[in-house]
Every structure is written in structure tokens, then in C-alpha cells.
Amino acid sequence: MRALLEIAGKVAESGLSVTEQDIAAARALGADDDTIHDTVLIASAFCMYNRYVDGLAAITPDDPAVYRMIGAHLSDNGYLPGPGE
Template sequence: MAHIDLGVDETLFPGISGPLRYRPETAKPLMELAEVLLRGPHPLTAGERELIAAYVSGLNECTFCCDSHSAFAAAQLDEGVELVDRVRADLDTAPVPEKLRALLRIAGAVQRGGRGVGAELVDAARAEGATDLEIHDTVLIAAAFCMYNRYVDGLATVVPADPTTYANTAQRIVRQGYLS
């Protein structure tokens, strides 16, 4: 049960869904940001951007966001859940392109604190072919997910235990996005 009365059945509106329904005027810009960052036109695939969100959420130990975005990434990556699990378990040995690994390292640095992103991480990403847009948006995805994670966990929202919940939501997100 959440720390505050969200005015909804939390089993029907778990995780971020309850707080978004509680305060629709803040939900709109939060979901618009997620839509732009994770689904809008971009050189990184939607699956790669969802993987960044899942990775940061895992580092933040936000079960709802990590499980959600892991499912969303898996649904959009050819390698599926196996790749997501390998990235989350050990970024250094995960079978991802070096550019994505470098961007995930930047995301991890943002998760620990923005000042942890130094020239060496940016230079390493550029050396692997990352563009300024990809670096910018990696930092913004990581920062946004630190906020989303704290929003969900700070209100102690309900976390579904059934993994099919996340897989079902993933199908909706892939089809309709975050603004539906």
C-alpha cells in the first residue's frame, strides 16, 4: 500500500500508474518526456533506450521500473530478455556493441551522481561512434529514470510479483507508446 491514498485500486494501477492517476497534471509532462526519450525518432533503437532505463532502474534498485523497462527493452531487442539480464548482471561481459556499452557506462555514472560523467567516459563513447545527441539523451534518460525511480519508491507503490504483468504492459507500450 502506498504511503498516501492514491484514490485508485493499487492492484489495478501498480507502480507509477497510481501516482500518475493521482496527479494527472504532472502525469502529462512525465509521460511526454518518457515518450520523447524512449520512443521518439532517434539513432538509438527504442530497445536500446529502454535498456538504458532498465539498467539505471536496476542500479537504483527500483523493482517496478527495472522489471517494467527490462520487459519493454526485451520486447524490442532481437536478443530479448537474455540480453537484458546479461547487461544487468555484468555490463563488462554482456554481448552488446561497444558504443552501447560506453553509453551504459555513462548512464551508470549519472545514476551515481551527474558529476561522475567525466571527459574520459564521453571520449570513450565518442571513440565508439556515439554522437552528441546519443550522449545527451543517455544522460537525460539516466537522470529522468533516477527521478521516476524515486517517485515510485518514494511513494511505496505496489509492485506486481507476476512477471506476465510486465510482459503484457510491454506489448501495449510497443504498440501504443507512453501517451495512451
């Protein structure tokens, strides 16, 4: 996991930051090519989403309780609108 997180962190800086040594380290610790591929894909997708949200100047709450409330609503109701929406 640590080697995959190292790769994901480098992807967040730049995809070009990932080296052959990073890939070799992940493989040496048991990661296969599909797992490494998925790590890069997910990390790069989240980078894109974060830039998209930042670019739209979206309001993102600082209070973790808000995210717990949203998560509970999604868990209970799926993506149906909440009261007053």
C-alpha cells in the same frame, strides 16, 4: 552501446560521476554529442521516475508476467481502462 551504458550507470550513481574520459570513450566509439546528451537525459529521467515510485511506496509487482499482461493490454487498447476499472 557499452560506452553509453557506462555513462548511464554513472548517471544513476550521480551525474557528477560522469567524467571527461567517459565522454571521450563514447565519442571514440562513434557516439555524437546528441546521443550522449540523450543517454544522460534518459538515464536521469528514469532515476527520477524510480525515486518517485519508491517515494510514493507504489505497489510494483515482482512477477514479470504481470508486466507482460499490462503490456499486452496497452498494445491492444492503448491507455483505455481495462475491465472493472
